[in-house]
Amino acid sequence: ELKVEQNPLFLSMQEEKNYTIYCNYSTTSDRLYWYRQDPGKSLESLFVLLSNGAVKQEGRLMASLDTKARLSTLHITAAVHDLSATYFCAVGGSGGSNYKLTFGKGTLLTVNP
C-alpha cells in the first residue's frame, strides 16, 4: 500500500526566509503532484512532476522530484504572507492504479511579518 509522508506538518516562517517541505513516498511512482489549499477552500494544483529529476518553478515556489529516493521537495524562497496555506503532495499510483492519488497529511504554512 502506498504511503505518503510530509514533513514538517506545521511550519511557521518569517517573511523573506527560505524553507523546504519534504514529501516521501513508499512505493514506485513517476507522478507527483503538489496542491495548495486555503482554509475552507478546495485544492489548487501547483505542480505536476512526471520524471526523475523534474524541477518546476512558479514564483517563489520550486518543486523537484527524485524518483530513486522517492522524495519530492517544495522549496519556498523569500516567503511572503500570501503563501500562507496548507500544501499537500500527492502521489499517483503505478500500473493499473495510476488514476488514484494518495495524499500526504499536508503542511500548514504560516508566514509571519
Next chain:
Amino acid sequence: DTGVSQNPRHKITKRGQNVTFRCDPISEHNRLYWYRQTLGQGPEFLTYFQNEAQLEKSRLLSDRFSAERPKGSFSTLEIQRTEQGDSAMYLCASSLVGGAANEQFFGPGTRLTVL
C-alpha cells in the same frame, strides 16, 4: 466558469438521514473522482469513474455509500443513514484520459455536518 462544480456547498443533516451530493466535472473530462477530507488530513480516495463506469471503490466506501455517473457527465454521491463519522468535506475531481499527467482538478467541495 468551466471548472468542476459541486452542490450543495454545505449540508447539515441529522444522524440517520440520507444525503445526496452532485458533481459536474469539466466538460471534456471523462474521469471523475470522489475524495473525502476530514479536518487536518489530506483527501482520501473514495471512488472513480471512467465515463459512466465505476471502476474502483475504496474500502472506505461502506455499503451506505453509493455513487453514480449515469450518462458519463455529472455524478452523484449518496450517503444513506448518515452517521456522525461521515462529517467531512467531500471533494470531486476530474481529469482527462490520455493526458500524460492525469492531472486532477478539484471542485470546491461539499462540507457535510451530521448532527
